[in-house]
Amino acid sequence: MTTIPNTADSTAEPDPFDALRPRLFSIAYRMLGTRADAEDLVQDAWLRWRQNTDQAAVQSPEAWLVTVATRLAIDRLRALKVEREAYVGWWLPEPLVESERTPEAAAELASELSMALLWVLERLSAEERAAFLLRQVFDHDYDEIASLLGKTEAACRQMVHRASERVQQTRARFDVPRDAHRRVVEKFIRAAQSCDRDAIQALLSEHVELVGDGGGKVPSLSKVLHGAFRIANLFWVFGRRWGPHAVYQHALVNGEPGLLRYVDGKLESAMAVATDGEQIVGIYAVRNPDKLTHVPQSLYC
Numbered sequence: 001m002t003t004i005p006n007t008a009d010s011t012a013e014p015d016p017f018d019a020l021r022p023r024l025f026s027i028a029y030r031m032l033g034t035r036a037d038a039e040d041l042v043q044d045a046w047l048r049w050r051q052n053t054d055q056a057a058v059q060s061p062e063a064w065l066v067t068v069a070t071r072l073a074i075d076r077l078r079a080l081k082v083e084r085e086a087y088v089g090w091w092l093p094e095p096l097v098e099s100e101r102t103p104e105a106a107a108e109l110a111s112e113l114s115m116a117l118l119w120v121l122e123r124l125s126a127e128e129r130a131a132f133l134l135r136q137v138f139d140h141d142y143d144e145i146a147s148l149l150g151k152t153e154a155a156c157r158q159m160v161h162r163a164s165e166r167v168q169q170t171r172a173r174f175d176v177p178r179d180a181h182r183r184v185v186e187k188f189i190r191a192a193q194s195c196d197r198d199a200i201q202a203l204l205s206e207h208v209e210l211v212g213d214g215g216g217k218v219p220s221l222s223k224v225l226h227g228a229f230r231i232a233n234l235f236w237v238f239g240r241r242w243g244p245h246a247v248y249q250h251a252l253v254n255g256e257p258g259l260l261r262y263v264d265g266k267l268e269s270a271m272a273v274a275t276d277g278e279q280i281v282g283i284y285a286v287r288n289p290d291k292l293t294h295v296p297q298s299l300y301c
Contacts, residue, residue, distance in 0.1 A: 016061035017049050023062075023138075024069045030133050031073035031126075032080060033093035033118060035294060041076060045069045066138075067148045070130050074149075077126040088216030090224065092284055093118045094291040095270045097260070098252040113254040115272030115284040119211060120167050131156050132163035180277040182250075182257040188273070188280060189248040189259055195239030201232035205279040210234070215288030231283070247299055262299040270295050 024045055028038035045068050049055070058064045084091050093115060121129050127149060134140040134148070135156075145160075146153045184203065191199035210231045214220025225231055239246060242263055249260045253272040261268045270292060274282035286292065 017046055017065065020062055020065050021046075024065060027066065027069050027133065027138070028073055029093075029096075030113070030118065030121070030137065031070075031077055031129060033091075033122070034291070035094055035096070037076065037080070041069060041072050044072055063144070070134065070148055074126045074130055077129065081126070088214070089220050089222065090211050090213050091122065091215075092211060092213035092286050092291075093122075093254075095253050095258075095272060095286050095295065096255070097258075097270055097295045114256055114274065115254050115258075116274040116282050117167070118254070119282075119284060121163075123166060124163050127151075128159050128163045131159040132167070135160045136164065176275055176277040178257070181273075181275050184275045184278065184280060185250060185257040185259060185273050189250060192235050192239060193246075193248050195236060195243075197232055197236040200235050201228050203280055204228035204231055205276065205281045208279070208281055208283070210283045210285065212285045213288050213291070215290060217289055218287050220285075220287050249299065260295065265299045267292055267295055267297045267299075 021042060024042045025038050028041040029035065032038055032041065045065055048068055049061075049065060052058070052064075055061070095115065096113065121132070124132065131145055131149060134145050135142070140148075142153045142156050142160075145151075145156045149156060151159075188200065188203050191203060206228055207226070208228055208231055210221065210225040212221035212225075225234065245264050246268075247262045247265075249262065251258055251260050251270070253259075253270055256272065256274075258270070258272045260270050269285050269287045271286070272282075272284040273280055274284075
């Protein structure tokens with residue numbers, strides 16, 4: 001893997017790429033769903049930027065780089081969709097896990113990165129996903145999106161409209177304060193840790209869904225699980241089996257309060273949690289060890 005050097009130099013003009021690198025990674029991750037693919041794409045965009053011999057003539061480096069990154073992401077996602085058809089079980093994005101961050105930064109990231117949103121976006125075509133993200137997440141004008149995708153403005157408006165409808169139909173959207181979200185997750189952790197089936201079920205919406213991703217590497221759900229009773233029973237059975245050997249720990253998963261589960265001190269899964277502020281409406285459990293390499297592997301590390 002080629003490493004992108006730090007192009008900043010106190011004696012030279014700052015390279016626009018350095019300031020735009022986080023934005024390019026954001027686009028790439030939201031399109032592709034894994035850290036490695038996103039980093040590879042950003043490196044590819046950097047190489048193309050360095051090979052552009054007339055950078056001074058580029059009126060807007062941001063527009064140039066966003067265009068390159070988005071087009072690369074569309075091409076890469078088309079190839080990945082073919083690969084993911086052979087994936088064992090359900091495919092979830094690689095979770096971005098942090099122990100904590102400032103409330104301001106967490107609030108900024110949550111609506112853009114939530115696992116629930118990325119799970120829905122997996123059902124869109126590559127161009128629909130790009131158009132939706134550029135408009136709804138990165139606030140690009142339709143003329144910019146049309147130029148970037150090589151489509152008419154009308155076509156882009158239609159793509160964003162269709163994508164927005166699918167998002168609304170598939171996932172209830174809630175504007176939940178971060179503190180309320182965290183309180184629900186913490187109550188759930190206490191209920192699951194104490195193996196209290198009634199308390200677990202009370203925290204789950206009637207229409208809650210649980211999606212598991214083991215990638216064929218570890219056992220996981222073969223279908224999406226629905227309903228408070230069934231999901232509560234699953235956590236209760238797990239708690240009965242492992243008892244105090246299973247420990248839940250709060251963490252930020254894709255910018256929102258979620259949890260990590262450890263068994264015998266070793267990481268077993270990372271779970272993103274969607275909530276309406278009172279109950280949990282979705283749990284997205286990543287167990288594929290290939291997607292957990294950036295998560296603390298031991299409970300006390």
